[in-house]
Amino acid sequence: MSCYCDYDYSELPTFYEERTVKARREHRCCECLGAIARGENYQRRSGKWEGRFECFKTCQRCIDFEANIKAHIPCFRVCSIGELIAEAIECLREYREEASSLLFGAYRRDIRRRRNATAIRAARAA
Numbered sequence: 001m002s003c004y005c006d007y008d009y010s011e012l013p014t015f016y017e018e019r020t021v022k023a024r025r026e027h028r029c030c031e032c033l034g035a036i037a038r039g040e041n042y043q044r045r046s047g048k049w050e051g052r053f054e055c056f057k058t059c060q061r062c063i064d065f066e067a068n069i070k071a072h073i074p075c076f077r078v079c080s081i082g083e084l085i086a087e088a089i090e091c092l093r094e095y096r097e098e099a100s101s102l103l104f105g106a107y108r109r110d111i112r113r114r115r116n117a118t119a120i121r122a123a124r125a126a
Helices: 060-072 084-094 100-125
Strands: 014-020 041-049 052-059
Touching: 041 060, 052 060, 060 084, 060 100, 084 100
Parallel strands: none
Antiparallel strands: 014 041, 041 052
16 A cells, blocks of 8 residues: 655654553543543553643543554554544545545544533533
8 A cells, every 4th residue: 555645744743652551540532532441451641742841641432543543554653632532533535435434433433522622511501
C-alpha cells in the first residue's frame, strides 16, 4: 500500500513526556471523552505548548484503536491531541478500499464520542 504523508509539525512542544500509568481515580479520555476507570491503564502525555503546560490522558481503547490503524496504514499520524477520531476518519476515507472495517469502527467511535460529549454537557448543566 502506498501512502501520502504530508504533516505539519509547526506546534512542537518546548518539552514533552509520554508514559503509561494506572489511574488512581477516574479520569476522562481526551480522545473519545469516555471515562478512564480507577485501576485502568492510560497514556499520560504532558508538555509545554506555546508557553502553557498541558496534560492529556488517553484511554487504552483509543491507544489500541490508533495502533490498529497504524498497523494497516503505517504513515497514519495524529497531528493534534484530541483529534484522533476525526483524523482517523479522514485518513481511512482515503484508504476505504483497503480498510473498510477500520472506517466503520472509526464512525462508531465518532458516534460514541458525540454521545459522551452530550452527556458531559447535560451533567454540567444540571
